[in-house]
Amino acid sequence: MTEQTRIHPHADSRDQAVKWIVRLHAGSVSEADSKELETWLAKDPLHRLEFEQASKMWAILDGTKALLHEEIDEAEHVWNRFSARQEPVVPRPRWSPAWLSAACAMAVLLVSTLWWAFMLPQSTEYRTAKGEQRQVTLADGSSVTLNTDTTMRVELSNTKRRIQLERGEAWFSVFHDEQRPFTVEVANGVVQDIGTEFIINRTAEYVDVSVMEGIVEVGLSDTSNRRPTGQPAVLRHGERVSYGRDGHMSPIGRFNQLTAGAWKDGQLIFQATPLQEVLREVSRYRTEDIRLLDQSLANIPVSGVFNIQDLSNFMQTLQDALPVRTTWVNSSLVIVERVAASTASR
CATH class of the missing domain: 3.55.50.30 (Phage tail protein beta-alpha-beta fold)
Structure with missing residues (x-):
């Protein structure tokens, strides 16, 4: 089989997001276009994530706007001189449809080239005080309900979704995305979602993982490099495990879902x-x-x-x-x- 160039699974969404940003900044968006953009954003949580990242990238590149205009002017000048030798030059508006398409292509190429240099995983911290509960909707469409006295750090990128539960308890309802694993690091363990809802409770002595729906994998890891230290346990609906800092994981057992999730109500x-x-x-x-x-x-x-x-x-x-x-x-x-x-x- 002939080797072909690998394309990132989200490249099309990213390119579309960049094109929308260019159109918005070019001032060429009609009311119908705005409705089309709203529909596109609502269609897939990934679209909104890519659009937000493209907006941030545009803001970073905005500082070079004057330089880009100078380069475009120079390119137009060279083109006009070359064309004059062949045939008369037909004047055209600076932001004609052809130039706008070229600008879109240029922006897509530029952003695709610089994307990985600038778009490191976005890290956001969420906290609740004692007695407080909070529901958070992540940019990928997943939702997390933080129970009392909880601290959670979220890192989202185009290749992974990494959560660190630093203390407390949280209920995770995960949006399925095969291309971006959803993992939760808790003490000396890692919980990986396989399309589900689950609760993780971290105390000073142990970590408790309870599956409300679907399947998760729970594995122990080396805290220095997060490498697995054994075979992970596969939990299904209604099953629970606990593990401690001593590296011991309990047998898989059943639990009462009514009592385990009552705090959410x-x-x-x-x-x-x-x-x-x-x-x-x-x-x-x-x-x-x-x-x-x-x-x-x-x-x-x-x-x-x-x-x-x-x-x-x-x-x-x-x-x-x-x-x-x-x-x-x-x-x-x-x-x-x-x-x-x-x-x-x-």
């Missing part, structure tokens, strides 16, 4: 969950420190549905259902302690 659902774990989870959404004074209470099971934003109701429910008393020591500390059976029954 502003709720916390517990089903016979130990009190210590319940308090730890509620504390993630509060600026107050919730402290259990009596460790003998740690494993008392708690069940119920609670509003994330209503701490007062949560504390009152604990007092009504368990032999405990909750006390606000000050604006930043709440303590939970045992009360005598006779006191609790009063």
Whole structure:
């Protein structure tokens, strides 16, 4: 087979984006053209990404505008002198359709040549404070919902989509693109999407990956170079794994999707969950420190549905259902302690 020149899978979208930028800056866009542009942008999230990148590239090249005009003038002058030897020169407007087409071709060539020099992966950081949740729509069409106290860094390019979850929890709904893998780096692991929705929760001790829909691969890696250190686990709908900094990954198991994703709807659902774990989870959404004074209470099971934003109701429910008393020591500390059976029954 004869070797042919390789064309980047997104080259056509990129060229179209550059041509639209040239037309817009040439002032030759009609109302019908504007509607056509809107339709083109809405057709594919990649179109909007390429258009935004082309706009940035144009802004970079805009500083050379005067030089480009001088070169065009010189080229016209040389052409006119050459043409005068052959036949009379017919005057034509500076931005005639022919010149506009030539400018488009020139711009496409110039931008394609310089694209990789300027268009390094775009890096954007997203954060949420304690108690805050935020939904982000990425330029590729994927969406991410950040849970409380979460930090995420996003890098998008024409060849890859790289996410770094530095802390916290996030729900990923990924737009499928075979040409650009969607990977999430979390501590000493890498999660790669194969067309799905999944939740990643990063704590100080472990990373938990839960698949709400579709399939993902979860693999451990060397944090210095991100090279795989073993065979990845393939998770499907309703499956979960956890891994720690010690390089150990748990067996694949099932999980309750209702409870795992309830936070996205502003709720916390517990089903016979130990009190210590319940308090730890509620504390993630509060600026107050919730402290259990009596460790003998740690494993008392708690069940119920609670509003994330209503701490007062949560504390009152604990007092009504368990032999405990909750006390606000000050604006930043709440303590939970045992009360005598006779006191609790009063």
